[in-house]
Amino acid sequence: MRIGGASEVCDFLVIGGGIIGIATALELKRRFPDCAVTVIEKEARCGLHASGRNSGVLHAGFYYTADSLKARFTREGNRELTEFCLERGLPLNRCGKLVVARDESELAGLDELLRRGRANGVTLECLSAEEARRIEPRVKTFERALFSPNTSTVDPKAVLEALLRDAASSGVAIRTGVEYRGRWDGGVITSGGKLSAGYVVNAAGLYADRVALDFGFSEQYRILPFKGVYLYADPGESLRVHVYPVPDLRNPFLGVHFTVTVDGRVKIGPTAIPAFWREHYRGLENFKLRESLEILRREAGLFLRNDFGFRWLALSEIRKYFRQHLVRLASELVEGVDQRRYRHWGESGIRAQLLDLKARKLEMDFRLEGDDRSFHVLNAVSPAFTCAFPFSRYVVDRIAGLLNGPAVT
DSSP states (O other), X not given: OOSSSSOEEEEEEEEOOSHXXXXXXXXXHHHSTTSOXXXXXXXXXXXXXXXXXXXXXXXXXXXXXXXXHHHHHHHHHHHHHHHHXXXXXXXXXXXXXXXXXXXXXXXXXXXXXHHHHHHTTOOOEEEEHHHHHHHOTTXXXXXXXXXXXXXXXXXXXHHHHHHHHHHHHTTOEEEETOOEEEEETTEEEXXXXXXXXXXXXXXXXXXXXXXXXXXXXXXXXXXXXXXXXXXXXXXXXXXXXXXXXXXXXXXXXXXXXXXXXXXXXXXXEOOOEEOSSTTOOSTTTTOOHHHHHHHHHHHHHHHHHTGGGHHHHHHHHHGGGSHHHHHHHHTTTBSSXXXXXXXXXXXXXXXXXXEETTTTEEOOSOEEEEOSSEEEXXXXXXXXXXXXXXXXXXXXXXXXXXXXXXXXX
């Protein structure tokens, strides 16, 4: 079967080979076993962007308001991905997480997280400072802390590889090295020629808005990329659990924290630095002038108007490029943090964060649009990895309803 020349034909075409795209393709094949399902991925391998570059933390689901899709899917996704790893023998570190208060002003934030956790049915324990130190002797907290026993860490690449094996064995066609270039009446144009598709599912991550615009969607939304980098500790540095600060719940970033990797290494971060183009991982890699000018112009406008506190966010995040500053922020959470033991920057990742152009604010939840010809996952930010299994079922439910219904958002 080939894409060049005569068009390849499929019933469902999924654009994007990250965990959302692969999980959705697999769910489409399960739901419609007689249909041909194809995934196209522009890179030589799947998962080279967000799905393979994220922290690997399986979140429990207490950060999100009960009326959000994130709250709906995180708890269930945590359970399903944990079971998936256990069944497949994939690496899993069930270490748990402490959320600490740095001073009295953050106690109200702890209370709000506890309230949200209870509303979402998430197991969450309120601890005294002494009880928190029994879990992690080095932790620093003011009066009390929260403990999430179901927060854990996985190897994202191992999870995706196992999911790809499931997809291939189910008959999903995975086409790597095939880039989406545009739309035509019968399907899409790719770097390998035209591909006929009965229905198109857009899970293109950093380029989801671009693909959606070709189909008449995402008119009021654009992707705003943020670069995340972790700083790794030297071997020998250890923590028993993840340690997080109370986040600013007005934005989708969780602040500098300690993460324990699946193999027990400690890292601090991530940053959330505004990127200058969509795949701005390092240096001038993947630089695109027109794309960069568009993003810089948008970021300059947000900075000048200070929409959603963007000016403060940008300035504070840029400072995290300096190792000394990043380590100092982390040292507010844990005793005995020595800057000399934190020397190695990890692989950077880019958060594909959706911006509402009309409201001039960041979208905090999943955002989806579609009709009876295409469906678009516009905003699949953290914890999309944790949510992937139940979220993909929800996407396919929506698609099934749309095939004979009106356009929805």
